Amino acid sequence: MENKKEETKANLSGATGSPFRSLAGSPSCQVFTNPNGRCQNLQEAIDRASNIAIVGHNNPDGDAVGATQALYQYLLNIGKNAKVIYPNHFAQNLAWMDLQQSSINYQDHPDEIKTVMQGCDLLFVMDFNRVSRTESMAPVLKEKDCVRIMIDHHLEPEWQDFDIAYSDTTVSSTCELLYRVIHAELNPDLIDSHVSNCLYAGISTDTGSFSYSCRHKEIFEAIADLISRGLDTVKVHQNIFDNFSESRMRLLGCCLGDRLIVKPEYNTAYMYLSDADMQKYNYQAGDTEGIVNYGLSIAGVYFAAFFTQRNNRIRMSFRSQGDIDVNIFAKENFGGGGHKNASGGTSYESLEATLAKFEAALPAFYQNSIRPAVEKLKKTGYNPGCVPPEQEQDQ
Secondary structure, X not given: OHHHHHHHHHHXXXXXXXXXXXXXOEEEEEEEEOOOOOOOOHHHHHHHOOOEEEEOOOOOOHHHHHHHHHHHHHHHHOOOOEEEEEOOOOOHHHHHHOOOOOOEEOOOOHHHHHHHHHHOOEEEEEOOOOHHXXXXXXXXHHHOXXXXXXXXXXXXXXXXXXXXXXXXXXXOOHHHHHHHHHHHHOOHHHOOHHHHHHHHHHHHHHOOOOOOOOOOHHHHHHHHHHHHOOOOHHHHHHHHHOOOOHHHHHHHHHHHHHOEEEEHHHOXXXXXXXXXXXXXXXXXXXXXXXXXXXXXXXXXXXXXXEEEEEOOEEEEEEEEOOOOOHHHHHHHHXXXXXXXXXXXXXXXXXXXXXHHHHHHHHHHHHHHHHHHHHHHHHHOOOOOOOOOHHHHHHO
């Protein structure tokens, strides 16, 4: 498989004619068809497949679960044999999307997943564009030689790993992109109520309940169409946002009451949880999802970060508003990345050292990105909240 990838890279670099095109109706979506691939057409790939595997990324969030389960239900609706696979557990408030309770995760069932992968002849990669995003499961995916299709909205995809790839970084979510792909190249009449609910779940979670990445009218036109197909927006909201455990609520209380640090001089707020905090509040998969967004609800804060320590590793989430590019911040300081206003990173240093490194990076990031972005927001009539007195004097 690795030799095939290297051959593909070489052929792409010297190919005549572009392997890229735009998705019908979505000019911002790049569709890559590998000139050396085993299939050139999405519908043809599905029609020819006998056993289909659908894979989401490690620590699957609402968009990953929504996209994989929506595609799974769609494939069931046309009579295909499919299996949804995750590297590890998803949060309990997302479990309702696994309607058949048939998905499996590599953390608990590695041998079963290896068997499924051996028998599959079509592999869908959903909401990630690099095999490494599946972490411990990555070797299994790298070894599998079959038709591979990617549908994703993150930056810098590894095109050469796929036969067909759909990538659009301007959409809100992979679920929104999947909706567009179904309309353009498959059969939208097969979008039933459960497919609609799953797609909406991914869209609503990846936009922070429509608080960012949703300034294009097409997203609301898609939702209106999904409502006509059976989407229940109230049910989805209740299942996701009104379905937390008591321990998760107490964990949130710890973050807001004891672990919140505000840096008004940098328009920044961050929170953190130690390994001991996670154990004290009986952390379960998904319990910290969305907590980073609370920092942005503070007046005058435009850059928020959240750090969690688990098993000698620090995971971090960054969120921002306006032109504050946290993708660049994550990449330059922590080897991470993601989107302009939502990204993440990883550190293997101590929690204390990681937080110190974060604070040390703030002055330069404030001067180069945060302050110009806040000034731009003010000029466009957007209320940037409370500006610290020090900044008022500098202005």
